[in-house]
C-alpha cells in the first residue's frame with residue numbers, strides 16, 4: 328500500500344490493555360491529541376472498547392482503549408474484562424500498560440506474573456510493556472520494575488513513559504511503526520473514532536459523575552442519552568441524559584442538597600459536550616433508579632455489551 332506520493336504506509340490495530348487506572352485512556356487521548364476516552368482517578372472508568380484512529384503521513388494506527396483487567400465477580404465487571412480480552416485477538420500489537428508508581432511486593436510478584444501469562448497465553452502478536460507514571464518514581468525503582476516485569480513475560484520491548492506529560496510517546500510510536508505491517512488506511516483520515524456522538528456524550532456525563540461524587544457512587548452509575556435534538560436555526564442541540572443508579576438511596580448523593588451536585592455535573596459535562604460537538608448545548612439531566620442494573624442482562628445489552 329502506498330500513499331499519493333508512493334510512500335509505503337504502515338497500518339494496523341493496537342490494543343491498550345492492563346490493570347484499571349494504569350493510564351490507558353490517558354495514553355490514547357495523548358496519542359490522538361484529542362479527548363475521546365474518559366479519564367478519572369477511580370479504577371474501572373472505561374467500560375467499553377473505545378476506538379481511536381491516529382493518522383500520520385506514513386501510518387494509520389487504530390488504537391483500542393479497553394476496560395482494566397481485574398478479577399471480575401459481578402456481571403458488569405465480567406463483561407468489561409471479556410471486552411478487554413477479546414480485543415487481544417484482533418490486533419497487530421498489544422500495549423500492556425502498568426502503573427509503576429504502585430509497589431510490587433515480593434509476594435505479589437508470582438501472582439502478577441501468572442495473571443499476565445494467563446492473559447497473554449494466546450496472543451501471537453508483539454506485546455510491548457508500557458511502564459506508565461514514571462513521573463512519580465525514581466530511576467532506581469524503575470530499573471527494578473523493568474527487571475521484575477521482564478521475568479514475567481517475553482516482551483517485545485519495554486517503554487517507560489508518562490502518558491500524562493507525554494513523555495515517552497515518541498519512542499512508543501517509533502516502536503509501533505517498526506512492528507506494524509505495511510497496509511491500507513482502514514478508516515477515513517478525518518475521523519478520530521467510530522463511536523457515536525450519543526455514546527461520547529453519555530461517557531462525558533459519566534466521567535463527571537466519576538469526578539464529582541465520592542467513592543461508592545461511580546460503580547453504580549450508568550448514563551443513557553435519551554434524546555438528542557439539533558435545532559440548526561437556533562444553532563442549539565438539546566440533550567436529555569439519564570443518570571441511572573442501582574438504588575433509591577443513591578439518588579440524594581448524586582442530586583445533592585438543593586440539586587447542587589447534579590447541577591455541577593451538568594455544567595461540567597455541558598462544557599465538554601459543547602467542545603466535542605462544536606455547538607451550543609442545552610443539557611438536561613435526570614436521575615433514575617433501575618434496581619441492580621449492573622446485574623441485569625437486558626440493561627447491559629442497552630449499554631452495548
Ligand SMILES: Nc1nc2c(ncn2[C@@H]2O[C@H](COP(=O)(O)OP(=O)(O)OP(=O)(O)O)[C@@H](O)[C@H]2O)c(=O)[nH]1
Pocket residue numbers: 346347348349350351352353354365366367368369370371372373374393394395396459460461462463488489490491492
Ligand atoms: N502521575 C501520573 N498520572 C497519570 C499518568 N497517566 C495517567 N495518570 C492518571 O491516572 C488516573 C487514571 O488514568 P486513566 O487514563 O483513566 O486510566 P485507565 O487505565 O484508562 O483506567 P480504567 O479505564 O479505569 O481502566 C488519572 O487520574 C490520570 O490522570 C501519568 O503518566 N502520570
Ligand SMILES: [Mg+2]
Pocket residue numbers: 351352353364365366372373392393394
Ligand atoms: Mg480507561
